[in-house]
Amino acid sequence: xxALLSVAVRALCEFTARxxxxxxxxxxxxxxxxxxxxHAVVQKRRExxxxxxYEAELALSGTFEGLQVRGRADGFDAVQxxxxxxxxxxxxxEGVRPHHRALHWAQAKVYGHLLCQARGLERVKVxxxxxxxGSQQETVLVEDCSAAELQQFFEAQCRRYLDWAxxxxxxxxxxxxxxxxxxxxxxxxxxxxxxxxxAVYRTAVSPASGSCLMAEAPTGIGKTxxxxxxxxxxxxxxxxxxxxxxxxxxxxxRMADKACSxxxxxxxxxxxxxxxxxxxxxxxxxxxxxxxxxxDLRVLDMQSRDKTCEHPDKACHGESxxxxxxxxxxLPAARREAVESAQxxxxxxxxxxxxxxxxxxxxxxxxxxxxxxVVVADYHYYYDGAAMLYALTQxxxxxxxxxxxxxxxxxxxxxxxxxxxxxxxxxxxxRQSATGAVRKALDALQxxxxxxxxxxxxxxxxxxxxDDIEVLDDGNLPLFAEPAKESRSASATPxxxxxxxxxxxxxxxxxxxxxxxxxxxxxxxxxxxxxVQADQPLPPGDAVLTFYWELLHFQALAEQFGPHALFDIELxxxxxxxxxxxPVSTLCIRNVIPAPHLQARHAAARATVLFSGTLSPPAxxxxxxxxxxxxxxxxxxxxxxxxxxxxxxxxxxSTRRRDREAxxxxxxxxVAAQFARQPGNYLCFVSSFDYLQRVAxxxxxxxxxxxxxxxxxxxxxxxxxxxxxRFAEGGxxxxxxxxxxxxxxxxxLPGTRLIGxxxxxxxxxxxxxxxxxxxEAMNVAMGAGLGHDYTYLYPGLRKVVQAAGRVIRTEDDQxxxxxxxxxxxxxxxxxxxxxxxQIEQR
Numbered sequence: 108x109x110a111l112l113s114v115a116v117r118a119l120c121e122f123t124a125r126x127x128x129x130x131x132x133x134x135x136x137x138x139x140x141x142x143x144x145x146h147a148v149v150q151k152r153r154e155x156x157x158x159x160x161y162e163a164e165l166a167l168s169g170t171f172e173g174l175q176v177r178g179r180a181d182g183f184d185a186v187q188x189x190x191x192x193x194x195x196x197x198x199x200x201e202g203v204r205p206h207h208r209a210l211h212w213a214q215a216k217v218y219g220h221l222l223c224q225a226r227g228l229e230r231v232k233v234x235x236x237x238x239x240x241g242s243q244q245e246t247v248l249v250e251d252c253s254a255a256e257l258q259q260f261f262e263a264q265c266r267r268y269l270d271w272a273x274x275x276x277x278x279x280x281x282x283x284x285x286x287x288x289x290x291x292x293x294x295x296x297x298x299x300x301x302x303x304x305x306a307v308y309r310t311a312v313s314p315a316s317g318s319c320l321m322a323e324a325p326t327g328i329g330k331t332x333x334x335x336x337x338x339x340x341x342x343x344x345x346x347x348x349x350x351x352x353x354x355x356x357x358x359x360x361r362m363a364d365k366a367c368s369x370x371x372x373x374x375x376x377x378x379x380x381x382x383x384x385x386x387x388x389x390x391x392x393x394x395x396x397x398x399x400x401x402x403d404l405r406v407l408d409m410q411s412r413d414k415t416c417e418h419p420d421k422a423c424h425g426e427s428x429x430x431x432x433x434x435x436x437x438l439p440a441a442r443r444e445a446v447e448s449a450q451x452x453x454x455x456x457x458x459x460x461x462x463x464x465x466x467x468x469x470x471x472x473x474x475x476x477x478x479x480x481v482v483v484a485d486y487h488y489y490y491d492g493a494a495m496l497y498a499l500t501q502x503x504x505x506x507x508x509x510x511x512x513x514x515x516x517x518x519x520x521x522x523x524x525x526x527x528x529x530x531x532x533x534x535x536x537x538r539q540s541a542t543g544a545v546r547k548a549l550d551a552l553q554x555x556x557x558x559x560x561x562x563x564x565x566x567x568x569x570x571x572x573x574d575d576i577e578v579l580d581d582g583n584l585p586l587f588a589e590p591a592k593e594s595r596s597a598s599a600t601p602x603x604x605x606x607x608x609x610x611x612x613x614x615x616x617x618x619x620x621x622x623x624x625x626x627x628x629x630x631x632x633x634x635x636x637x638x639v640q641a642d643q644p645l646p647p648g649d650a651v652l653t654f655y656w657e658l659l660h661f662q663a664l665a666e667q668f669g670p671h672a673l674f675d676i677e678l679x680x681x682x683x684x685x686x687x688x689x690p691v692s693t694l695c696i697r698n699v700i701p702a703p704h705l706q707a708r709h710a711a712a713r714a715t716v717l718f719s720g721t722l723s724p725p726a727x728x729x730x731x732x733x734x735x736x737x738x739x740x741x742x743x744x745x746x747x748x749x750x751x752x753x754x755x756x757x758x759x760x761s762t763r764r765r766d767r768e769a770x771x772x773x774x775x776x777x778v779a780a781q782f783a784r785q786p787g788n789y790l791c792f793v794s795s796f797d798y799l800q801r802v803a804x805x806x807x808x809x810x811x812x813x814x815x816x817x818x819x820x821x822x823x824x825x826x827x828x829x830x831x832x833r834f835a836e837g838g839x840x841x842x843x844x845x846x847x848x849x850x851x852x853x854x855x856l857p858g859t860r861l862i863g864x865x866x867x868x869x870x871x872x873x874x875x876x877x878x879x880x881x882x883e884a885m886n887v888a889m890g891a892g893l894g895h896d897y898t899y900l901y902p903g904l905r906k907v908v909q910a911a912g913r914v915i916r917t918e919d920d921q922x923x924x925x926x927x928x929x930x931x932x933x934x935x936x937x938x939x940x941x942x943x944x945q946i947e948q949r
Contacts, residue, residue, distance in 0.1 A: 111170070112272050116178030116217050118503055123267045124213030128425030129434035129470055130204045145195035145238045149245065150182055153191075160186045167221035171265040174272065180218040181236075189232040189249065190219045197240050197637055206435055211235050212250075217264060220257035229254050241638060274446075275478070279370070282404060282480060285396050286343035291336060292395040298746035298918070299328040303718070304337040306741045311341030311508050311714040312368055319709055319734050321514070321725055322718040324743035325941070326912050330718050331381075331512065332388040335374065335481075338508045338716070339392065339404075342480075344368035369508030369713040372481045373496055375489055377516035380853045382408070385483045385512065386453070393451070405446075407475050408453040409484035415454060415469040423467070430467040437464045438474060445475055452479065477503070486517060490708055491524045492663065497708055506713040513853075514717035515905055518731055521701035527661040529694040531556060531679075537654035545651060548635035552628040559625070559676050560690045563616055617675040617880035621665055621696070629665070633658050664696045670888050671700035673880055697877070699884045702733030709734060720912055721905045723939060727897060730889060742942075749945040752915050753923040756931045756946060762867050767798060771805035774867055774927055778841060779810040781925065787862035788834045792846040792910050794868035796820050799843050802867070806841070814840035818848060834860045846870045851910040863923040864914050869930055870903035904939040 153161040161184055168177040181193040192215035196203055203211075212235065219233040230253050237246040296304065303324050310320040324330050374385045389406050396404055413419075418428050425432035441464040450456055452475055454468075461468035473495060476482050482496065489496045489509065500507050511517055534556070538549045636655045639645075645652040668674070679691045698704075709715050715734075722728050725740045760773050778791055793799045796818075803817050816833050819826065827849050833840060834856050844850040846868050872878055878898055886894035907926070914922035924944075930936055937946065 111173055111175050112269075112276060113175040113177065114268065114272065115502075115504070116176060116214055116221075119176055119264055119268055120210055120213040120217060122271070123264045124210050125206050125435040125438075126209055127206045127433065127435055129423060129431040129467060130206065130425060131423035131431075141240050142195045145240055146181060146193050148243065149191075149193050149236055149238050153182055153184060157184060157186055160184065165218075165222070167218060167225060169221045169224050169261070171262055172269060174265050174269055176217065176221070176261075176265065178214075178218065178221070180222065183222065187232060188228070188230070189234050190215065190222050191234045191236050191247075192218060193236045193238060195238045195240055198640070200237055200239075200246055203237065208235075213260075213264065216250075216252065216257055216260050219252060220254070220261035223254040223257055231257070233257070241634070278403070278405075278446075283343040285399070286339050286404075288399065289336075289340065289343075289392070289396060290399070292391045293329075293332070296333075297328050299324060299743040300333040303328065303330065303333040303741065303743050306739065307334050307716050308337035308341055310716055310739060311338050312344050313714065316506075316713055317710045317735065318714045319738040320714075320716045320741065321722050321728060321734070321738055322716060322741040322743060323722040323725075324718055324720065324741075325745040325747065325943075326720050327746050327915070327917055328743060330720075331384045332391065334510050334716055334718055335372075335385070335388050335392065338369065338372055338510060338714075339481075341368045341508065341714075342370060342372065368506070370506045371479070372508045372510065373489055374481060374483045374510045374512065375486050376483070376512045377486055377520060378513070378853055381512040382483055382485075386451070389481060389483070390451070405478065405480045406451045407472065407479035407482045408451065408457075409472055409476065409482055409488060410454045410457075410469075411485070412469045415458065415472065417458075417462075417468065423470075428467070430461070430465060434466050434470065437466050438471070440464055441466055441471055442474060442478070445471075446478060486511070486520050487524060490517070490521055490705060492660075492704070494708075497711060500711050507711075509712040509715040511715065511717040513719050514732075515719045515721050515728070515909075517717070518701065518728065521705055521732070522698040525664060525698040525701060525704050527657070527664045527696045529657055529661050531691045531693065533650070533654045533657060535691075536650040540650045543639075544635045545632075545639055548628075548632040552625075552632050555622070555625045555628040556692070556694070557689060559622070559694070560678065560692050563613060563676060563678050563692070564690050613876075614678045615675065615876040617673045617697075617876070619674075621668055621674045625694075626662075626665055629658055629662055633662055661694075661696060667703070668696065669703065670884070671698070671703055673697040673699060673884055675877070675880065677877075697881075699881050700731050700888055702731060704733070706733040721908045724901065727901045731897070745941065745943040746918050747915050747920075747943055749943055751918075751921055752944065754911075754940075754944045754946045755923070755925050756929075757925060757927040758929050758932060760867070760927045760929065762794065762798075762869075762928045767801070770867070770927075771801055772809060774802055774865070775805040775809045777925065777927065778806065778865055779813055781863065781865075781923065782813060782839075782841065785862065785923070786839045788838050788856070788860060789841045789863045789865065790850065790861060790910070790913060791841055791843050791865040792851060792868065793843070794846060794870070796845055798867075799845060803843055815843065816840065817843035818845055818850060822849065831856070836860055846910055847906045851906060851913070854913055855916055856913060857916040857920060861913055862921070863925070864911055865925045865927055866907055866910055867927040868907075869900075869928055869936070870906035870910075871899045872902055900935070901939070904936065908939070908941060 150161075150163045154163070161182060163182045165180040165183055166177075167180055168175060170176070180190060182191040183189070184191065192211060194203075194211055212233075215233045215235055219231050222228065223231055230251065233250050233252050235248045237248070238244075239246070303322055306320055306322060310318050322330075322334075324333070374389075376382045376385065386406070386408060389404070393404050393406070417430055421428040423431055425434075441460055444463065445452060445457070445460050448456070448460070452472070457472050457475065458468040461471045476496065476499060482488075484496065488494055491497075496507075499505070534549060534553060538546060538553065541549055633655070636651060636658070640652070640655070645655075664672070673696075675695050675697055676692050677695070679693065717728070717732070717734075723742075725738075728734070729736075729738055757773070757777055760770050760777070762770050774791075778789070782789065791802070793802055799817060803815060806813055806815060816830065818830060822830070830842065830850065831854065833842060837859050842850070846866065847870060882894040882898040884894075885897045886892070889897060911924045914920070914924055940946075
């Protein structure tokens, strides 16, 4: 093959040198920062002792039969002629698993060959330097190797990799050729769909890496296909065969003058419905490819471990699970089978291949992510703190295109990913089973915790309801969390919130800093548990191990704490078992603005496109999600005409908490009048389950002829399906639901399955101390005056628009939306409603 193939040393060795069992038994591992610092300690020791005789971070490369192998060796001791590969660890050295050691030796020997080749050396000592983070002690394992031996080892690894690499290069070339000629798989673009596709394509082939696009596109234009198709076309932009005119002719998209294209695509979803839509659209594209050029597109459907684990009662290592035993020995054959099968790697297909070769389906799917062209996965696989797809992108140097489906959901999901609660109940459980140094460290943490509890002990202030802010009292409070680097006072400074009167004591308080003494106690507890865990691994489910995971997450976010986060404490209500004792609380590093955590993810992608039916106002999502200031914005024209949807405001109704009782009869009368005027299926959304039950009772009392059904708390999947089945084509009745719940988005009821919606709320989040503290933090971070809008108004109206979007699903639908609250008359509220709506002035 004429083109030079290139691979990093680590990627080469991960492919060729891993052998034996999959072993995921937990051993305390150094953090990324500790690993970097450990490398630096060893290198500085060498430099102090050897001076100019020691070289750190040697850039090395070499070739074999058209394969370029490149990397950076940790260090070279010219005095002893010793090439060193440094690895950090915790606990005893025996805790480093055999397959990890084999990988480490392979990396060291490859670097040894590259050094011999670069310096003309006949022999070199190859050393693994294992550095224990806790004790700062080194264990140095050395092999004296000849240049010939190292060359033989290097060439063996390259041969094993080359066959696969060449077949992969052929696959990629064939894939790109096919995608370059691919025509849109539907007869025509829908209204607005081509506009969206062109914008996505331009973003994907932009010369600037990290390009971002936010696209607000209404339901009905085919957003999934309208984003997947152009991103796949962009993957073929480097193909030089054919003219730009030919490319535009077959695809409807103009080819970039210079290739700046992604090589892999991640389609990220928040819910299973988005997953299914993506796989359906990719199926249409694969069918078009097969009909046109018989080319293959590898699509991986990434499923969670809970859904794919064959032995949930067993631990992930060869001594417990038969599918972990010999995993890496059988992986190459399973990988080859997957590639040659030329099918979508959905859950059933991956499971069949895995069980054919007696390996774990979940970890086979993680391996296949390296070889897939498109990966369909949940948000957390790329945006979480320990995200697998993000880590692989960084390690492998992939150029990825990222499509974020229903991107308005990313805000709350990112907040929850970077929230770290610490439960004092979990601390108590851990203390009960702990002994020795661990018990002592947990006792010290308990003492520091009690200091914070005492500041809140005594009186409990209840959350205050605002007269002009909707209260959602169904228990679905938002999760937040997040950190950033900024030095703060060592003591915790309470943050008071305007809606919480200053009583002698209260049940909640937020702070602008984490107390230094508390953080030191957390760090000591982490170290004590890690030391014990390294010597005697704790079993899954152990109370100490469970609390250890909480402490690790808390500590990691504490290292990044900044103005985008809150540290707060909330007292638990006294239980019968705890009455009369010291209060119990939850500590939390609470993410307010996810931007600092997400910025690196956006920058790592070649291009990112976030799309949804509700992304307004764009500055709100851009600021909170950490998108670049030059992020492009597209508001796709709706395919619907204003005449399709009657939008009315019930001006004589207030759903403020103080007016709830007075609103019940007018709501019931309005719904009954609309139903009598135009019988059919309707959804009526209210702010909470309590309010829902009161509205339902009023309707049954005043208009008993109305067919009603209602959402229940904690509905399971079967219950939700039964609720939706009532919306039959040509049916009649009113379904009552909570705004922001399971039925206000992601529900498709076209035609006469749904002809109208009543929305008796602005959807504003609950006024409580947490949200008030968030509002204050938002005012500080974003500017005075924006806190209320960013915390309450924008999230609330987004839910309203999503719920109203259930009514018009196709260009043939007709329907009505009634907004039942006088605040919908306000200009700032109406500015957040879809442009194509024409609100009737009555």
